[in-house]
Amino acid sequence: xxxxxxxxxxxxxxxxxxxxxxxxxxxxxxxxxxxxxxxxxxxxxxxxxxxxxxxxxxxxxxxxxxxxxxxxxxxxxxxxxxxxxxxxxxxxxxxxxxxxxxxxxxxxxxxxxxxxxxxxxxxxxxxxxxxxxxxxxxxxxxxxxxxxxxxxxxxxxxxxxxxxxxxxxxxxxxxxxxxxxxxxxxxxxxxxxxxxxxxxxxxxxxxxxxxxxxxxxxxxxxxxxxxxxxxxxxxxxxxxxxxxxxxxxx
Ligand code: PEP
Numbered sequence: 001x002x003x004x005x006x007x008x009x010x011x012x013x014x015x016x017x018x019x020x021x022x023x024x025x026x027x028x029x030x031x032x033x034x035x036x037x038x039x040x041x042x043x044x045x046x047x048x049x050x051x052x053x054x055x056x057x058x059x060x061x062x063x064x065x066x067x068x069x070x071x072x073x074x075x076x077x078x079x080x081x082x083x084x085x086x087x088x089x090x091x092x093x094x095x096x097x098x099x100x101x102x103x104x105x106x107x108x109x110x111x112x113x114x115x116x117x118x119x120x121x122x123x124x125x126x127x128x129x130x131x132x133x134x135x136x137x138x139x140x141x142x143x144x145x146x147x148x149x150x151x152x153x154x155x156x157x158x159x160x161x162x163x164x165x166x167x168x169x170x171x172x173x174x175x176x177x178x179x180x181x182x183x184x185x186x187x188x189x190x191x192x193x194x195x196x197x198x199x200x201x202x203x204x205x206x207x208x209x210x211x212x213x214x215x216x217x218x219x220x221x222x223x224x225x226x227x228x229x230x231x232x233x234x235x236x237x238x239x240x241x242x243x244x245x246x247x248x249x250x
Contacts, residue, residue: 006223006250007164007207007230009042009127010237011067011095016045024053026240028060031247037061039230039250042093043237047081054090065093065127068101071114073122083122093125095232097153099170109152117155127164127209127232128153130191134171142169143190150194159199163206166232167191172212174234181225184210188227216245223250 012020024043031041041062045053054064066086073082086094096119097112107115112128119126130149132142146167154163167187169179179187188208195203210222211232222228230250236242 006039007042007209008039008243008247008250009065009093009095009166009209009230009232010044010243011098011211011232011234012043012045012049012238013067013100013234014046015238016049018049018052020045020238021049021052021056023238023240024056024062027062027244028056030240030244031061034244034248035061037247037250039247041247043243044093044095047086047089050086050089050091057090063092064090065095066091066124067095067098069094069096069115069119069122069124071111071118073118083119083124087123091124093127093164094119095127095129095166097149098129099131099168099173109149112153113155116153117157120155120157120161125162125164126158127166128158129166129168129211129232131168131170131173131212134169137169137171142187146187146191147194150191151198154198159202163195163199163202164209164230165191165195165206166209166211168211168232174213176213178213178218178222179210181221184222184228185225188225192227214246216242216249219246219249 044065069083070080096115101107116126132145136145207229209230209232214231215236
């Protein structure tokens with residue numbers, strides 16, 4: 001079976017203090033006024049807001065996720081946060097291996113794989129991010145890079161739980177540039193084939209999100225591409241009305 005409901009996930013990155021919770025209250029109102037939408041909705045605020053965001057999400061049609069977790073459950077790791085802590089704060093999902101974490105914190109595929117194991121063991125749905133750089137695409141290596149990232153970042157355990165993968169070409173993140181629909185279609189078909197080859201039915205059921213400058217004006221055409229089962233949205237997730245427009249487009 002292929003995924004039944006698309007997933008629209010917002011990644012707030014390092015944005016948002018108390019006042020940003022007003023946007024979540026607004027999102028709750030908008031979702032409440034539009035029952036029966038096709039998409040599942042997730043918002044990943046910074047860790048400091050997860051608990052309060054989850055309280056707002058109660059009785060609403062969106063859920064809350066983290067943006068990273070450690071590969072261990074607890075211990076002497078100053079500044080880190082574990083899957084158990086995210087779950088305790090009210091998160092259901094966690095973004096792992098985002099290209100900004102790979103770049104800013106040196107996260108390798110092996111680290112992302114350990115974090116993905118920890119998320120699964122801790123009861124969270126991992127959203128594992130992959131994406132090629134512009135140079136890799138220009139050199140014709142995008143398919144190989146994504147194959148390597150998927151092979152290295154996903155533990156065998158991924159086959160046992162709900163699988164969410166986000167394809168985010170690095171050059172399309174926060175730049176206003178999106179991949180062409182043809183490039184997205186080709187990459188998502190490539191990823192689907194690799195996931196089915198490795199995980200069988202679980203790979204067929206995996207949700208494959210596209211991310212990279214998704215906005216209200218391009219969401220519908222991107223979400224209509226075969227094997228695109230949702231979107232990971234950065235900048236356009238910060239304002240409830242923009243984010244809601246993308247949810248409606250799914
Ligand atoms: C992201 O970083 O996950 C992302 C897709 O960002 P943006 O939508 O701002 O390009």
